[in-house]
Amino acid sequence: MTMYKLLLAEDETAAREGILAGIPWEKLGIEKIETAKNGAIALETAQNFRPDILLTDIKMPRMDGIKLAEAVRQINPDCSILILSGYPEVDYLKSAISLQVVDFVEKPVQLSVLETRIQNAVAAQDSIREKARLQKLELASALSHPFCSAERIRQSVCPLFGLPTSGPILVRVRFLRILTEDCSNVPEAELPTYEQKIENLLCGQPVAVGLC
Secondary structure, three states: OOOEEEEEEOOOHHHHHHHHHHOOHHHHOEEEEEEEOOHHHHHHHHHHHOOOEEEEEOOOOOOOHHHHHHHHHHHOOOOEEEEEEOOOOHHHHHHHHHOOOOEEEEOOOOHHHHHHHHHHHHHHHHHHHHHHHHHHHHHHHHHHOOOOOHHHHHHHHHHHHOOOOOOHHHHHHHHHHHHHOOHHHOOHHHHHHHHHHHHHHHOOOOOOOOOO
């Protein structure tokens, strides 16, 4: 089972501790958990923790859950977001919908309901990971072909990923992300090698690329 990281942002101490103690995290596929008592602390934590799942109250001091979710999505665009809310205000709901929130959990929280919502978020992360794995295999296979060319990539690979067939700079950056999974975890010294191969390819120079 793939394990994930979850960030819990909740300003009410009793609610936060009750959630921590009442959910079978490891059984659900959650390996690491960080907590925060307000949105600002949660965002600071997210910078280094890079959560796969954000579980956040919607109303908190210093930064509300919607603003926190927007900021965390900048850190990890694939983060699944769960909103804890006792506030059905239309503005909050509209903002949450635009963020493609995975689900809502009404407060006071029923742990059985929350557990199901977390299962859904984990399933969403499983799908994201599997798609990324398949994309990486497809791209590595295409780049390793002895007659690989920019045109071949544009016609066969880009459509599979929903990428534009023009705009080589944007495509190059996306290819780097696919190949390395997360550029921030790749040694800086190795990035130019990947970049040069892809840049040569997208500038129209056929290139044989061996990926190990």
